[in-house]
Structure formats: structure tokens, C-alpha cells
Amino acid sequence: MPYENRSKEYFSKNDSLFVLDDPVSSLDRNNEIGIYSLIEHEISEIKRLTNTNNNFVQVIALTHSLPVYYALEKVGDEVFKTKKGKPSKTTCKMLKKGKLTDTKTIDYNYRSLIRDVYDFAKSNLTDISDNPASYYGTANKLRRVLEEYSYFNFDIGGTGLPKNKLINEYLETCVQSHKVHSETRDKITRALVPLWMNSESHGKEKVKSGSIDHNIQLLDPEETQKCARLMLLLLDLLHPTGLPGLINNQISKKDQEDINQHLSEWDSEFAEL
Structure with a gap:
């Protein structure tokens, strides 16, 4: 050109x-x-x-x-x-x-994004509702984390992650071994659709025509937080070190316990919804 x-x-x-x-x-x-x-x-x-x-x-x-x-x-x-x-x-x-x-020393890859997503996932929804700007861009971070994790580790698209045969079989094994509730596993799959429809940085034709405002968050705070928690549960199941290792490869025992406690609570909440 x-x-x-x-x-x-x-x-x-x-x-x-x-x-x-x-x-x-x-x-x-x-x-x-x-x-x-x-x-x-x-x-x-x-x-x-x-x-x-x-x-x-x-x-x-x-x-x-x-x-x-x-x-x-x-x-x-x-x-x-x-x-x-x-x-x-x-x-x-x-x-x-x-x-x-x-730029100084920066965490390579998507680790810093995962930390941001985790901080948002465990935050108080009331505080977010009082300050909507605090969650702008979060859904886009979720998509980016899932997209990069999927391609780096499995060479498949983010939405295809839970639909992949081997991954799907592994998630079913996790259900059978009580690592995650079956209701949560089902919600993880369904959550990826609205997550991908959030077109903050996608939608080439809409952007070119000027018909989309990239400042608009297509998921409200509650929906965004649910997606964040479901995605973190998925990564925790798939990654060898679990979510604690993704957040920090030198994490303290107490921080690791706190992360696992949040994951357990979120899994139970989704199973009851």
C-alpha cells in the first residue's frame, strides 16, 4: 500500500x-x-x-x-x-x-490483564455502580485474556475453547471429580456468547461507518462481573497452576488461599442461580 x-x-x-x-x-x-x-x-x-x-x-x-x-x-x-x-x-x-x-519492567503476556480482571471480579458491585467509569473496558479485557490464552495454549479461538472436544471432555471430568459444579460448567459456555458480542474493539464495518461508540459498554456491571468470574473459573480449571499461578508465579500462601476461596464461592453461587 x-x-x-x-x-x-x-x-x-x-x-x-x-x-x-x-x-x-x-x-x-x-x-x-x-x-x-x-x-x-x-x-x-x-x-x-x-x-x-x-x-x-x-x-x-x-x-x-x-x-x-x-x-x-x-x-x-x-x-x-x-x-x-x-x-x-x-x-x-x-x-x-x-x-x-x-516502559519499565512489565509482566509479559496477559498476566497483568488477568490481575485486573480478578480485581474487578472480586470488587463490590455497589462501588462499581456508583462509579460506572471504573468498569469501562473490562469486558474487552476479558475477551483479550480469553483470546490470547486460547491461542497461546491451544491454538484455537476463545469462543471455541469450551467447545473443543478434548477440553469439553476435561471439563466433564472436572465435574465428575467435583472440581466444579455442572451448572457452573454450563454457564461458562453460555457466558462466552455475550462476551464476544461485546464489540469495544471489534466490529470493523461499524467502526468504519461511524455507527458504534467505543465508549459504550455493551454489558452492564453485573453481567460483566458474572462473565469475569466464569472466565476465571475456566482458566483455573485449564491452567496447570490454576488461577493463582496465572496471577503471580511467586504468590504467597495466604494470597493463594484467598484466590481459591473466591473461586469456590463463585462456583457455589453459580450452581445455585
């Missing part, structure tokens, strides 16, 4: 600004290396053509995935590398609570 209706000489006579908005998503897992290579090759080529006349090239890459964030940082360092001893031409920032901040 950068070359569409343009000759290569165009870049030697003009400055260039490229914005790559979420160039790699979880749906691209099998093509990730190829996409990174393509980005590196094309930007390097444009940079080479542009540098013949000392023009300006800037690339802004946006992503909500930490693995992609780190990979793009490496691509940027390679394309815009400087001579030894000179400051990097690549700047990396993270948007957190409405502010761009310099």
Missing part, C-alpha cells in the same frame, strides 16, 4: 509518516514472523529510498498485546539502529490510565 499510485522516487522527495494500528492480532499467530519480517523489510526499504535526500521517516506502531509490543520494539531498534554510543531512535510508551508513560 505505501507504493500505491507512487513511484519509488516519491520517497526520495518527501517525508513519510506511517501508522501501523494493531498490525498483528491473535488471529495472526501462524503468520507473526512473516508479518514482522514484512514490516522490517518495507520500512527499511522506504528508509533507504528516503535517506538519499535526507528526508524524514517516522513510524508509529500501536498494539494492545505485550508480546507484539516487545517484538515491534526489536523491529524498530533494527530498522532505526544508531551508531554505538548514540541514543536510540526508537521510543516505546505505554498508555495506562489515560497517560503515556515510559
Whole structure:
């Protein structure tokens, strides 16, 4: 697309600004290396053509995935590398609570998202109702966690997770061994439909036509919290370390007991609904 209706000489006579908005998503897992290579090759080529006349090239890459964030940082360092001893031409920032901040040590992958979801799942609904903005974006975090966990660990989509034959058989084993109530297992499957219908960051055609407001949360606080609890119960059953290990791989015994207590309470509540 950068070359569409343009000759290569165009870049030697003009400055260039490229914005790559979420160039790699979880749906691209099998093509990730190829996409990174393509980005590196094309930007390097444009940079080479542009540098013949000392023009300006800037690339802004946006992503909500930490693995992609780190990979793009490496691509940027390679394309815009400087001579030894000179400051990097690549700047990396993270948007957190409405502010761009310099990145420091960040938990890799979806662990930080899971912590956010867990904090929301155990929060008081009254407090959330009094401050609706506190839960905006939570349903989207749920979808992202489930989507990334599904692809990283099983190479299948999030909604297909409980429908997968082997996983479904395992969940049935969990019911038989009393790790989870059958009613809860059934609700886990049904909860994924409204979760995926929450289109805060999906719905390409609606976004292009301007007919969707991304500030609208399609699930109310109570529905969102139910989805959060059901998804955490699912991850606890599937992951070898359970939910405590997903939240923190060096979690204290007391915190582990608190998490397991919440999970047990939620399972019992869903079984009685």
C-alpha cells in the first residue's frame, strides 16, 4: 500500500509518516514472523529510498498485546539502529490510565490483564455502580485474556475453547471429580456468547461507518462481573497452576488461599442461580 499510485522516487522527495494500528492480532499467530519480517523489510526499504535526500521517516506502531509490543520494539531498534554510543531512535510508551508513560519492567503476556480482571471480579458491585467509569473496558479485557490464552495454549479461538472436544471432555471430568459444579460448567459456555458480542474493539464495518461508540459498554456491571468470574473459573480449571499461578508465579500462601476461596464461592453461587 505505501507504493500505491507512487513511484519509488516519491520517497526520495518527501517525508513519510506511517501508522501501523494493531498490525498483528491473535488471529495472526501462524503468520507473526512473516508479518514482522514484512514490516522490517518495507520500512527499511522506504528508509533507504528516503535517506538519499535526507528526508524524514517516522513510524508509529500501536498494539494492545505485550508480546507484539516487545517484538515491534526489536523491529524498530533494527530498522532505526544508531551508531554505538548514540541514543536510540526508537521510543516505546505505554498508555495506562489515560497517560503515556515510559516502559519499565512489565509482566509479559496477559498476566497483568488477568490481575485486573480478578480485581474487578472480586470488587463490590455497589462501588462499581456508583462509579460506572471504573468498569469501562473490562469486558474487552476479558475477551483479550480469553483470546490470547486460547491461542497461546491451544491454538484455537476463545469462543471455541469450551467447545473443543478434548477440553469439553476435561471439563466433564472436572465435574465428575467435583472440581466444579455442572451448572457452573454450563454457564461458562453460555457466558462466552455475550462476551464476544461485546464489540469495544471489534466490529470493523461499524467502526468504519461511524455507527458504534467505543465508549459504550455493551454489558452492564453485573453481567460483566458474572462473565469475569466464569472466565476465571475456566482458566483455573485449564491452567496447570490454576488461577493463582496465572496471577503471580511467586504468590504467597495466604494470597493463594484467598484466590481459591473466591473461586469456590463463585462456583457455589453459580450452581445455585
